[in-house]
Amino acid sequence: MKDTRLTIVKRAVQEIKDGMNVNLGIGMPTLVANEIPEHINVLLQSENGLLGMGPYPINGEEDPDLINAGKETITTVPGSSFFDSAESFAMIRGGHIDLAILGGMEVSQKGDLANWMIPGKMIKGMGGAMDLVNGAKRIVIVMEHINKHGESKIKKECTLPLTGQSVVHRLITDLAVFDFTPDGMVLIEIMDSVTIEEVKEKTEAAFHVSAELLKLE
Amino acid sequence: MEKVMTSFQKAVSDIQDGTTLIVGGFGLCGIPEFSIQALREQGTKNLTVVSNNCGVDDWGLGLLLANRQIKKMISSYVGENKIFEQQYLSGELEVELTPQGTLAERMRAGGAGIPGFYTATGIGTSVADGKEMKEFDGKTYLLERGIIGDFALVKAWKADTLGNLVYRKTSRNFNPLAAMAGKITIAEVEEIVEAGELDPDVIHTPGIFVQRILVGTNYQKRIERRTVGQA
Numbered sequence: 001m002k003d004t005r006l007t008i009v010k011r012a013v014q015e016i017k018d019g020m021n022v023n024l025g026i027g028m029p030t031l032v033a034n035e036i037p038e039h040i041n042v043l044l045q046s047e048n049g050l051l052g053m054g055p056y057p058i059n060g061e062e063d064p065d066l067i068n069a070g071k072e073t074i075t076t077v078p079g080s081s082f083f084d085s086a087e088s089f090a091m092i093r094g095g096h097i098d099l100a101i102l103g104g105m106e107v108s109q110k111g112d113l114a115n116w117m118i119p120g121k122m123i124k125g126m127g128g129a130m131d132l133v134n135g136a137k138r139i140v141i142v143m144e145h146i147n148k149h150g151e152s153k154i155k156k157e158c159t160l161p162l163t164g165q166s167v168v169h170r171l172i173t174d175l176a177v178f179d180f181t182p183d184g185m186v187l188i189e190i191m192d193s194v195t196i197e198e199v200k201e202k203t204e205a206a207f208h209v210s211a212e213l214l215k216l217e
Numbered sequence: 218m219e220k221v222m223t224s225f226q227k228a229v230s231d232i233q234d235g236t237t238l239i240v241g242g243f244g245l246c247g248i249p250e251f252s253i254q255a256l257r258e259q260g261t262k263n264l265t266v267v268s269n270n271c272g273v274d275d276w277g278l279g280l281l282l283a284n285r286q287i288k289k290m291i292s293s294y295v296g297e298n299k300i301f302e303q304q305y306l307s308g309e310l311e312v313e314l315t316p317q318g319t320l321a322e323r324m325r326a327g328g329a330g331i332p333g334f335y336t337a338t339g340i341g342t343s344v345a346d347g348k349e350m351k352e353f354d355g356k357t358y359l360l361e362r363g364i365i366g367d368f369a370l371v372k373a374w375k376a377d378t379l380g381n382l383v384y385r386k387t388s389r390n391f392n393p394l395a396a397m398a399g400k401i402t403i404a405e406v407e408e409i410v411e412a413g414e415l416d417p418d419v420i421h422t423p424g425i426f427v428q429r430i431l432v433g434t435n436y437q438k439r440i441e442r443r444t445v446g447q448a
Contacts (some may be wrong), residue, residue, distance in 0.1 A: 048387050055446045059445045062445065064388075064438035064439070072441075072444040073443055082389055083389070084321070084390065084391070084392070084393045084394060084421070085321035086324070088318075126316050127294040130316040130319075131317060131319065134339075135318070135337070135338070161343055162342045166341075
Protein backbone atom coordinates (compact mmCIF):
# COMPACT_ATOMS: atom_id res chain seq x y z
CA MET A 1 0.00 0.00 0.00
CA LYS A 2 1.24 3.51 -0.82
CA ASP A 3 2.17 5.55 2.27
CA THR A 4 -0.52 8.16 1.59
CA ARG A 5 -3.19 5.45 1.39
CA LEU A 6 -1.95 3.76 4.54
CA THR A 7 -2.12 7.09 6.40
CA ILE A 8 -5.73 7.53 5.26
CA VAL A 9 -6.78 3.96 6.02
CA LYS A 10 -5.24 4.03 9.51
CA ARG A 11 -7.08 7.23 10.32
CA ALA A 12 -10.35 6.00 8.77
CA VAL A 13 -10.46 2.88 10.93
CA GLN A 14 -10.76 5.11 14.02
CA GLU A 15 -14.22 6.11 12.77
CA ILE A 16 -15.45 2.57 13.39
CA LYS A 17 -16.84 2.05 16.90
CA ASP A 18 -17.81 -1.12 18.71
CA GLY A 19 -21.28 -2.38 17.80
CA MET A 20 -21.64 -0.48 14.53
CA ASN A 21 -23.14 -1.71 11.26
CA VAL A 22 -20.79 -0.40 8.59
CA ASN A 23 -20.72 -0.28 4.80
CA LEU A 24 -17.28 0.04 3.20
CA GLY A 25 -17.10 1.19 -0.42
CA ILE A 26 -15.04 -0.42 -3.16
CA GLY A 27 -11.33 0.48 -3.41
CA MET A 28 -9.48 2.20 -0.55
CA PRO A 29 -12.43 1.86 1.88
CA THR A 30 -12.28 -1.95 1.52
CA LEU A 31 -8.74 -1.85 2.92
CA VAL A 32 -10.10 -0.37 6.16
CA ALA A 33 -11.60 -3.78 7.03
CA ASN A 34 -8.13 -5.30 7.50
CA GLU A 35 -7.23 -2.66 10.10
CA ILE A 36 -10.24 -3.07 12.42
CA PRO A 37 -8.85 -4.06 15.86
CA GLU A 38 -10.01 -7.44 17.18
CA HIS A 39 -11.74 -5.99 20.25
CA ILE A 40 -14.03 -3.89 18.03
CA ASN A 41 -17.09 -5.90 17.03
CA VAL A 42 -18.76 -4.65 13.89
CA LEU A 43 -20.99 -6.10 11.22
CA LEU A 44 -19.90 -5.15 7.71
CA GLN A 45 -22.73 -4.79 5.23
CA SER A 46 -22.30 -5.73 1.59
CA GLU A 47 -25.14 -4.13 -0.33
CA ASN A 48 -25.65 -7.08 -2.67
CA GLY A 49 -27.29 -8.82 0.30
CA LEU A 50 -25.17 -9.65 3.33
CA LEU A 51 -24.77 -8.24 6.83
CA GLY A 52 -21.74 -9.76 8.56
CA MET A 53 -19.11 -10.06 5.87
CA GLY A 54 -15.94 -11.97 6.77
CA PRO A 55 -12.47 -12.11 5.17
CA TYR A 56 -11.61 -13.69 1.83
CA PRO A 57 -11.95 -17.50 1.86
CA ILE A 58 -8.91 -19.74 1.98
CA ASN A 59 -7.84 -21.16 -1.35
CA GLY A 60 -10.22 -23.92 -2.47
CA GLU A 61 -13.15 -22.75 -0.33
CA GLU A 62 -14.44 -20.01 -2.65
CA ASP A 63 -18.22 -20.16 -3.12
CA PRO A 64 -19.59 -18.53 -6.30
CA ASP A 65 -22.88 -17.89 -4.45
CA LEU A 66 -21.08 -15.84 -1.80
CA ILE A 67 -19.62 -12.57 -3.06
CA ASN A 68 -19.40 -8.95 -1.94
CA ALA A 69 -20.48 -5.76 -3.71
CA GLY A 70 -17.11 -5.69 -5.48
CA LYS A 71 -17.94 -9.18 -6.87
CA GLU A 72 -15.10 -10.72 -4.83
CA THR A 73 -15.42 -14.11 -3.15
CA ILE A 74 -15.81 -13.66 0.62
CA THR A 75 -16.94 -15.45 3.78
CA THR A 76 -19.43 -14.71 6.55
CA VAL A 77 -18.93 -14.13 10.28
CA PRO A 78 -21.04 -15.72 13.05
CA GLY A 79 -24.35 -13.85 13.29
CA SER A 80 -24.45 -12.86 9.64
CA SER A 81 -27.64 -12.71 7.55
CA PHE A 82 -28.55 -12.79 3.86
CA PHE A 83 -31.35 -10.77 2.25
CA ASP A 84 -32.55 -9.50 -1.11
CA SER A 85 -31.53 -6.19 -2.70
CA ALA A 86 -34.68 -4.30 -1.66
CA GLU A 87 -34.22 -5.28 1.97
CA SER A 88 -30.53 -4.43 1.71
CA PHE A 89 -31.32 -0.93 0.52
CA ALA A 90 -34.10 -0.62 3.07
CA MET A 91 -31.30 -0.96 5.64
CA ILE A 92 -29.34 1.74 3.83
CA ARG A 93 -32.14 4.17 2.90
CA GLY A 94 -33.98 3.62 6.14
CA GLY A 95 -31.02 4.94 8.14
CA HIS A 96 -30.11 1.63 9.78
CA ILE A 97 -26.48 1.65 8.64
CA ASP A 98 -24.44 3.60 11.20
CA LEU A 99 -21.53 4.49 8.98
CA ALA A 100 -20.49 4.34 5.33
CA ILE A 101 -16.86 4.92 4.40
CA LEU A 102 -16.62 5.69 0.69
CA GLY A 103 -14.01 6.85 -1.81
CA GLY A 104 -14.21 10.22 -3.53
CA MET A 105 -13.07 11.99 -6.69
CA GLU A 106 -14.02 15.47 -5.45
CA VAL A 107 -15.61 16.92 -2.30
CA SER A 108 -16.87 20.52 -2.13
CA GLN A 109 -16.79 22.86 0.86
CA LYS A 110 -20.55 22.33 1.22
CA GLY A 111 -20.06 18.59 1.57
CA ASP A 112 -21.14 17.70 -1.97
CA LEU A 113 -19.58 14.48 -3.22
CA ALA A 114 -18.58 13.45 -6.74
CA ASN A 115 -17.40 9.85 -7.06
CA TRP A 116 -19.25 8.09 -9.85
CA MET A 117 -18.41 9.44 -13.28
CA ILE A 118 -15.96 11.47 -15.30
CA PRO A 119 -17.54 13.14 -18.36
CA GLY A 120 -15.93 11.97 -21.60
CA LYS A 121 -14.95 8.63 -20.09
CA MET A 122 -17.12 5.56 -20.43
CA ILE A 123 -20.02 5.55 -18.00
CA LYS A 124 -19.99 2.69 -15.55
CA GLY A 125 -22.93 3.60 -13.35
CA MET A 126 -23.45 4.74 -9.79
CA GLY A 127 -24.20 1.32 -8.31
CA GLY A 128 -25.33 1.88 -4.71
CA ALA A 129 -23.33 5.07 -4.05
CA MET A 130 -26.24 7.52 -4.37
CA ASP A 131 -28.38 5.40 -2.04
CA LEU A 132 -25.61 5.15 0.54
CA VAL A 133 -24.83 8.88 0.70
CA ASN A 134 -28.51 9.73 1.22
CA GLY A 135 -29.29 6.88 3.57
CA ALA A 136 -26.48 5.92 5.94
CA LYS A 137 -26.45 7.82 9.24
CA ARG A 138 -22.90 9.03 8.77
CA ILE A 139 -20.83 9.46 5.59
CA VAL A 140 -17.04 9.52 5.82
CA ILE A 141 -15.10 10.07 2.60
CA VAL A 142 -11.52 8.90 2.18
CA MET A 143 -9.43 10.23 -0.69
CA GLU A 144 -6.04 11.66 -1.53
CA HIS A 145 -5.87 15.42 -0.99
CA ILE A 146 -4.30 16.19 -4.38
CA ASN A 147 -4.95 14.54 -7.77
CA LYS A 148 -2.22 13.25 -10.05
CA HIS A 149 -2.05 16.61 -11.83
CA GLY A 150 -1.22 18.31 -8.51
CA GLU A 151 -4.69 19.89 -8.13
CA SER A 152 -6.74 20.01 -4.96
CA LYS A 153 -9.58 17.47 -4.93
CA ILE A 154 -11.34 19.55 -2.28
CA LYS A 155 -13.20 22.19 -4.28
CA LYS A 156 -15.27 25.31 -3.78
CA GLU A 157 -17.75 23.59 -6.13
CA CYS A 158 -17.42 20.08 -7.55
CA THR A 159 -16.60 20.08 -11.26
CA LEU A 160 -17.62 16.43 -11.77
CA PRO A 161 -21.23 15.15 -11.75
CA LEU A 162 -22.49 14.82 -8.19
CA THR A 163 -23.26 11.63 -6.30
CA GLY A 164 -24.99 13.60 -3.55
CA GLN A 165 -25.53 17.16 -2.35
CA SER A 166 -24.38 18.21 1.15
CA VAL A 167 -24.05 14.58 2.19
CA VAL A 168 -20.49 14.33 3.57
CA HIS A 169 -20.03 14.45 7.36
CA ARG A 170 -16.28 13.94 7.49
CA LEU A 171 -13.44 13.91 4.96
CA ILE A 172 -10.14 12.12 5.62
CA THR A 173 -7.18 12.79 3.31
CA ASP A 174 -3.47 12.02 3.53
CA LEU A 175 -2.95 15.55 4.91
CA ALA A 176 -5.93 16.35 7.10
CA VAL A 177 -9.38 15.63 8.49
CA PHE A 178 -12.33 17.98 7.87
CA ASP A 179 -15.86 18.10 9.25
CA PHE A 180 -18.85 19.61 7.44
CA THR A 181 -21.00 21.70 9.75
CA PRO A 182 -23.84 24.23 9.36
CA ASP A 183 -21.09 26.88 9.64
CA GLY A 184 -19.11 25.38 6.78
CA MET A 185 -16.11 23.14 6.40
CA VAL A 186 -13.82 22.87 9.43
CA LEU A 187 -10.27 21.57 9.62
CA ILE A 188 -10.22 19.40 12.76
CA GLU A 189 -6.97 17.44 12.46
CA ILE A 190 -3.72 17.48 10.55
CA MET A 191 -1.57 14.43 9.92
CA ASP A 192 1.96 14.08 11.37
CA SER A 193 4.50 16.47 9.87
CA VAL A 194 1.78 18.47 8.06
CA THR A 195 1.19 22.15 8.87
CA ILE A 196 -2.03 24.17 8.71
CA GLU A 197 -0.27 26.40 6.16
CA GLU A 198 0.42 23.42 3.90
CA VAL A 199 -3.23 22.31 4.14
CA LYS A 200 -4.39 25.84 3.22
CA GLU A 201 -2.01 25.91 0.27
CA LYS A 202 -3.22 22.57 -1.09
CA THR A 203 -6.96 23.09 -0.55
CA GLU A 204 -9.11 25.01 -3.04
CA ALA A 205 -12.14 25.00 -0.75
CA ALA A 206 -12.59 27.63 1.95
CA PHE A 207 -12.54 26.27 5.52
CA HIS A 208 -12.21 27.33 9.15
CA VAL A 209 -9.62 25.90 11.50
CA SER A 210 -11.14 24.45 14.66
CA ALA A 211 -10.31 26.23 17.92
CA GLU A 212 -8.87 23.02 19.41
CA LEU A 213 -6.46 22.59 16.50
CA LEU A 214 -5.35 26.24 16.70
CA LYS A 215 -4.49 25.70 20.37
CA LEU A 216 -2.22 22.78 19.48
CA GLU A 217 -0.29 24.77 16.87
CA MET B 218 -51.81 -25.38 -13.76
CA GLU B 219 -48.65 -27.39 -14.14
CA LYS B 220 -45.67 -25.06 -13.70
CA VAL B 221 -42.79 -27.48 -14.10
CA MET B 222 -41.35 -27.53 -17.61
CA THR B 223 -38.44 -29.46 -19.08
CA SER B 224 -37.48 -27.42 -22.14
CA PHE B 225 -35.87 -24.01 -21.75
CA GLN B 226 -36.54 -23.39 -25.47
CA LYS B 227 -40.24 -23.90 -24.86
CA ALA B 228 -40.21 -21.84 -21.68
CA VAL B 229 -38.94 -18.74 -23.50
CA SER B 230 -40.74 -19.36 -26.81
CA ASP B 231 -43.48 -16.75 -26.24
CA ILE B 232 -41.01 -13.99 -25.37
CA GLN B 233 -41.41 -11.76 -28.40
CA ASP B 234 -39.44 -8.95 -30.02
CA GLY B 235 -39.77 -5.70 -28.06
CA THR B 236 -40.49 -7.36 -24.73
CA THR B 237 -39.55 -5.81 -21.38
CA LEU B 238 -37.61 -8.41 -19.46
CA ILE B 239 -36.60 -8.27 -15.81
CA VAL B 240 -33.58 -10.39 -14.99
CA GLY B 241 -32.24 -11.34 -11.56
CA GLY B 242 -28.59 -11.54 -10.52
CA PHE B 243 -25.79 -9.35 -9.26
CA GLY B 244 -22.77 -9.42 -11.54
CA LEU B 245 -22.57 -13.09 -12.54
CA CYS B 246 -23.90 -14.25 -9.16
CA GLY B 247 -27.38 -15.77 -9.21
CA ILE B 248 -28.02 -15.26 -12.93
CA PRO B 249 -30.51 -17.41 -14.88
CA GLU B 250 -27.83 -19.00 -17.07
CA PHE B 251 -30.02 -21.40 -19.02
CA SER B 252 -32.94 -19.04 -19.73
CA ILE B 253 -30.49 -16.45 -21.07
CA GLN B 254 -28.85 -19.03 -23.33
CA ALA B 255 -32.24 -20.22 -24.61
CA LEU B 256 -33.19 -16.63 -25.40
CA ARG B 257 -29.91 -16.19 -27.21
CA GLU B 258 -30.65 -19.26 -29.35
CA GLN B 259 -34.14 -17.96 -30.04
CA GLY B 260 -32.70 -14.62 -31.19
CA THR B 261 -35.52 -12.42 -29.82
CA LYS B 262 -34.69 -8.77 -30.63
CA ASN B 263 -35.32 -5.22 -29.39
CA LEU B 264 -35.48 -6.28 -25.78
CA THR B 265 -35.66 -3.80 -22.93
CA VAL B 266 -33.75 -5.50 -20.14
CA VAL B 267 -34.00 -4.43 -16.51
CA SER B 268 -31.11 -5.91 -14.54
CA ASN B 269 -28.56 -4.54 -12.10
CA ASN B 270 -25.66 -5.39 -14.44
CA CYS B 271 -25.23 -6.61 -18.00
CA GLY B 272 -22.98 -9.63 -17.58
CA VAL B 273 -19.51 -9.78 -19.13
CA ASP B 274 -18.58 -9.95 -22.82
CA ASP B 275 -19.05 -13.70 -23.18
CA TRP B 276 -21.40 -14.66 -20.35
CA GLY B 277 -24.72 -13.78 -18.75
CA LEU B 278 -26.64 -10.92 -20.37
CA GLY B 279 -23.46 -10.12 -22.30
CA LEU B 280 -24.48 -13.01 -24.59
CA LEU B 281 -27.67 -11.18 -25.62
CA LEU B 282 -25.75 -7.93 -26.02
CA ALA B 283 -23.13 -9.52 -28.27
CA ASN B 284 -25.96 -10.95 -30.39
CA ARG B 285 -27.51 -7.44 -30.66
CA GLN B 286 -30.76 -8.53 -29.01
CA ILE B 287 -30.94 -5.69 -26.46
CA LYS B 288 -32.30 -2.27 -27.40
CA LYS B 289 -32.31 -0.72 -23.94
CA MET B 290 -30.77 -1.54 -20.55
CA ILE B 291 -32.00 -0.26 -17.20
CA SER B 292 -29.14 -0.94 -14.77
CA SER B 293 -27.14 0.53 -11.91
CA TYR B 294 -23.66 -0.57 -12.96
CA VAL B 295 -22.43 -1.65 -16.38
CA GLY B 296 -18.68 -1.23 -16.09
CA GLU B 297 -17.63 -4.84 -16.74
CA ASN B 298 -18.51 -5.10 -20.41
CA LYS B 299 -16.61 -3.87 -23.51
CA ILE B 300 -19.34 -4.77 -26.02
CA PHE B 301 -21.70 -2.69 -23.91
CA GLU B 302 -19.35 0.28 -24.25
CA GLN B 303 -19.08 -0.10 -28.04
CA GLN B 304 -22.84 -0.37 -28.57
CA TYR B 305 -23.54 2.51 -26.21
CA LEU B 306 -21.00 4.83 -27.85
CA SER B 307 -22.28 3.95 -31.35
CA GLY B 308 -25.84 4.80 -30.27
CA GLU B 309 -27.16 1.25 -30.85
CA LEU B 310 -27.88 0.71 -27.19
CA GLU B 311 -29.97 2.96 -24.98
CA VAL B 312 -29.07 3.05 -21.28
CA GLU B 313 -31.02 4.23 -18.27
CA LEU B 314 -28.79 4.32 -15.20
CA THR B 315 -30.73 3.90 -11.98
CA PRO B 316 -29.22 3.84 -8.48
CA GLN B 317 -29.06 0.29 -7.16
CA GLY B 318 -31.45 0.76 -4.25
CA THR B 319 -33.87 2.66 -6.46
CA LEU B 320 -33.72 -0.15 -9.03
CA ALA B 321 -34.47 -2.79 -6.39
CA GLU B 322 -37.35 -0.75 -5.00
CA ARG B 323 -38.72 -0.03 -8.49
CA MET B 324 -38.98 -3.79 -9.08
CA ARG B 325 -40.47 -4.45 -5.66
CA ALA B 326 -42.97 -1.60 -6.07
CA GLY B 327 -43.93 -2.69 -9.58
CA GLY B 328 -44.58 -6.21 -8.38
CA ALA B 329 -46.52 -4.91 -5.37
CA GLY B 330 -48.88 -2.75 -7.42
CA ILE B 331 -47.26 0.50 -6.32
CA PRO B 332 -46.84 2.77 -9.37
CA GLY B 333 -44.36 5.16 -7.79
CA PHE B 334 -42.54 6.11 -4.59
CA TYR B 335 -40.47 8.99 -3.23
CA THR B 336 -36.81 8.68 -2.32
CA ALA B 337 -33.95 11.02 -1.41
CA THR B 338 -31.56 9.01 -3.56
CA GLY B 339 -30.43 11.09 -6.53
CA ILE B 340 -31.43 14.51 -5.18
CA GLY B 341 -29.04 17.15 -6.51
CA THR B 342 -27.70 14.81 -9.21
CA SER B 343 -28.44 14.06 -12.87
CA VAL B 344 -30.75 11.26 -11.68
CA ALA B 345 -33.22 13.96 -10.55
CA ASP B 346 -33.47 15.55 -14.03
CA GLY B 347 -37.08 15.73 -15.15
CA LYS B 348 -38.46 14.03 -12.04
CA GLU B 349 -41.16 15.36 -9.76
CA MET B 350 -39.87 16.57 -6.38
CA LYS B 351 -41.77 16.81 -3.15
CA GLU B 352 -40.95 17.93 0.34
CA PHE B 353 -41.78 15.71 3.33
CA ASP B 354 -40.93 16.90 6.86
CA GLY B 355 -38.54 19.52 5.53
CA LYS B 356 -36.55 17.21 3.27
CA THR B 357 -36.77 16.95 -0.52
CA TYR B 358 -37.51 13.65 -2.26
CA LEU B 359 -37.97 12.67 -5.90
CA LEU B 360 -40.57 10.44 -7.51
CA GLU B 361 -39.46 7.12 -8.99
CA ARG B 362 -41.71 4.74 -10.94
CA GLY B 363 -42.35 1.08 -10.23
CA ILE B 364 -41.30 -1.32 -12.98
CA ILE B 365 -43.31 -4.20 -14.39
CA GLY B 366 -41.94 -6.65 -16.96
CA ASP B 367 -43.78 -8.81 -19.51
CA PHE B 368 -41.45 -11.56 -18.34
CA ALA B 369 -38.95 -12.09 -15.56
CA LEU B 370 -36.06 -14.53 -15.58
CA VAL B 371 -34.85 -15.62 -12.16
CA LYS B 372 -32.44 -18.12 -10.66
CA ALA B 373 -33.07 -19.82 -7.32
CA TRP B 374 -31.45 -22.70 -5.49
CA LYS B 375 -34.51 -24.89 -4.91
CA ALA B 376 -38.13 -24.85 -5.96
CA ASP B 377 -41.09 -27.02 -5.19
CA THR B 378 -43.60 -28.01 -7.86
CA LEU B 379 -45.83 -25.03 -6.95
CA GLY B 380 -43.02 -22.57 -7.62
CA ASN B 381 -42.08 -21.72 -4.06
CA LEU B 382 -38.43 -20.64 -4.20
CA VAL B 383 -35.44 -20.75 -1.87
CA TYR B 384 -32.22 -18.92 -2.74
CA ARG B 385 -28.70 -19.60 -1.56
CA LYS B 386 -26.45 -17.00 0.14
CA THR B 387 -25.83 -13.79 -1.86
CA SER B 388 -27.22 -15.28 -5.07
CA ARG B 389 -30.62 -14.09 -3.80
CA ASN B 390 -29.89 -10.40 -4.62
CA PHE B 391 -32.44 -9.08 -7.18
CA ASN B 392 -34.09 -12.44 -7.90
CA PRO B 393 -37.05 -12.24 -5.48
CA LEU B 394 -37.83 -8.71 -6.72
CA ALA B 395 -37.57 -9.70 -10.36
CA ALA B 396 -39.92 -12.62 -9.63
CA MET B 397 -42.50 -10.18 -8.21
CA ALA B 398 -42.19 -7.71 -11.11
CA GLY B 399 -42.67 -10.18 -13.94
CA LYS B 400 -46.15 -10.82 -15.34
CA ILE B 401 -44.79 -14.21 -16.34
CA THR B 402 -41.87 -15.31 -14.20
CA ILE B 403 -39.62 -18.11 -15.38
CA ALA B 404 -37.60 -19.55 -12.51
CA GLU B 405 -34.67 -21.87 -13.06
CA VAL B 406 -33.31 -23.82 -10.13
CA GLU B 407 -30.79 -26.46 -9.18
CA GLU B 408 -33.38 -28.83 -7.72
CA ILE B 409 -37.17 -29.24 -7.77
CA VAL B 410 -38.88 -31.05 -4.90
CA GLU B 411 -42.51 -32.02 -4.34
CA ALA B 412 -44.86 -29.44 -2.86
CA GLY B 413 -44.75 -29.87 0.91
CA GLU B 414 -41.08 -30.79 1.06
CA LEU B 415 -39.90 -27.21 1.63
CA ASP B 416 -40.53 -25.82 5.10
CA PRO B 417 -43.07 -22.99 4.56
CA ASP B 418 -41.09 -20.93 7.07
CA VAL B 419 -37.98 -20.84 4.89
CA ILE B 420 -39.55 -19.96 1.53
CA HIS B 421 -38.18 -16.67 0.15
CA THR B 422 -40.45 -16.29 -2.90
CA PRO B 423 -44.00 -17.66 -2.59
CA GLY B 424 -45.02 -19.64 -5.67
CA ILE B 425 -47.77 -17.17 -6.56
CA PHE B 426 -45.04 -15.03 -8.17
CA VAL B 427 -43.71 -17.89 -10.32
CA GLN B 428 -45.39 -19.26 -13.46
CA ARG B 429 -42.76 -21.61 -14.95
CA ILE B 430 -40.09 -23.71 -13.24
CA LEU B 431 -37.17 -25.52 -14.80
CA VAL B 432 -34.12 -27.38 -13.55
CA GLY B 433 -30.71 -26.47 -14.92
CA THR B 434 -27.87 -28.94 -14.67
CA ASN B 435 -24.16 -28.19 -14.33
CA TYR B 436 -24.40 -24.49 -13.61
CA GLN B 437 -21.18 -22.71 -14.53
CA LYS B 438 -21.49 -20.12 -11.72
CA ARG B 439 -18.56 -18.11 -12.98
CA ILE B 440 -16.65 -16.09 -10.41
CA GLU B 441 -15.79 -12.54 -11.49
CA ARG B 442 -13.11 -11.83 -8.89
CA ARG B 443 -11.63 -14.85 -7.20
CA THR B 444 -10.09 -13.50 -4.02
CA VAL B 445 -8.51 -15.71 -1.37
CA GLY B 446 -6.81 -15.05 1.94
CA GLN B 447 -4.35 -16.84 4.19
CA ALA B 448 -5.31 -20.03 6.01
